Amino acid sequence: MNFLISGGTGFVGTKLAARLKQEDHHIFILTRSPEAHQNDEHTTFIHTDELTDELPAMEGVINLAGESLFGYWSEKKKKEIIDSRLLMTDKLVKFMSKMPAKPKAFISASAVGYYGTSEDLIYTEETKQAGEDFLAIVAKKWENAAERAVSLDIRTIFVRFGVILGEKGALPMMALPVKLFAGGKIGNGEQWISWIHVDDVVEIIIYCLFHSHMKGPVNATAPQPLRNMDFMKLLARSLKRPFWSTVPSRLFSLAAGEVSQLVLQGQYVLPKKLTEYGYTFQHAALSEALDNIYHT
Template sequence: MNILMTGGTGFVGRNLIKSLIAKDHHIYILTRTPDKYTNNEKTTFISYHYPVEELPVIHAVINLAGESLFGYWSKSKKKAILDSRIETTEKILDIMKKLDKKPDVFISCSAVGLYGISEDLIFTEATANPGGDFLARVTLEWEKTAKQAETMGIRTILTRFGVILGKEGSLPLMSLPVKMFAGGKIGNGEQWISWIHIEDVVNLIQFCLFNKQMEGPVNVTSPNPKRNKDFTKTLAKVLKRPYWITAPSPLIRLAIGEMSQLIRKGQYVLPKKAEDNNFQFAYPNLEEALREIVSKKT
């Protein structure tokens, strides 16, 4: 299978590509700087201006690109967060429109931030009303843009990522206070963390890729979300560090601004569509997932 991908050099992208090429697929990685990378037998780096007519038949497109959420959410940062997602998706749509043979499937990453924030509601793919905060608005616009692929007759999947755990991503930042013997809950600790191990992310994306019954929104989260206080307590246990300090929520907000909602607030999200279609999670439980990650050398 020939797969066209954006975001192939990021955390999820690199892990996904490694798995796909092991299964003998060829990945065409769209990047603004293809000259920085070296092509090989299974990966080809191309620019967004690459002549579409020179591409082979593309069987699938995966869109993982987007400005990082980390950093102070100034007006310009928030604009970059939104614009990077919309503009990259529009470029992908334009490429697919120009292809003589349309891809069988388009997977565009999204986020559980669409659901908004709650300590008591349970969200699934059937949840109809999005949240009203900044991340929810960004994700809604992102998904609206990606869904235009459906008008081309392409099976379209919106993978709503939760907090992805691995050697990269959020976990190193979440682990730092614990490693420094300052681990504890954030605020009241009741906010939910809908997490997932990177291996399950990679496997679920591929499950969506090859199973025709998968379409529309798909929550990419573990079936066992944890409250912040329980997540941090488990992390401290795995790292063999104390769990005792409470970080005041207003102080965190003061220190890092609006971005603090990523750790001060959350949502309980269940991967109902994955479970209904018999996807098997390798790491459904948090302690097992964390122990596997911590035990890895690289």
């Protein structure tokens, strides 16, 4: 089968492409610099401006592209964060509208930031009210842009990622003070972290691709969110470092930028759809997930 991926050279995209190629699928990856990559029998790199009707039929389209959230959120950065997501999503929807044979599924990335932040509310896919902060606005606009694919009679899924754990993303910044023997809770330690191992992110996307009952919002979070204090204790244990200090909110915010609000404020998000439909998490417990990242 053929699959088209935007953002296929990023943290999640590279792992997703590799996983699909294991199943003998062919992956078409959109990139602004195809000359920097080598095509092979299972991979074709395409410039983002070269989406044409000459491409073969696609079983599914996966939209992961977007300016990184990490860094200082100047007004220019905020505009790039929003524009990069909306422009690519619009490009893909227009491309699919012109395809003689429509893909069976369109999966567009989103984030649990959709819900806003809270220390006491529980969010599931049944939560309809979006938050009001910047990340919530970004997620809502992104999903609204992707939802136009529904009118093309394409099954459309918004995968709301939690804090993705792996060799990239937020985890290295969270682990840095622990590795420097200054580990402890971040801020007051009471904020919830709705996390997900990157391996499960990949498997959830594939699950959504091949299960026709999956549509609309899908929370890609592990079934056991943890408070920051407990998360950091397990991180310290996995890294075999002491847990005794407190990382000031301001220090972490300076290191991570405004995206730090997902760690400093957080939200309790449950993967209700995945649980109800019987998805089996590869890494449901944080201790095992961290050991997998650091000790395999």
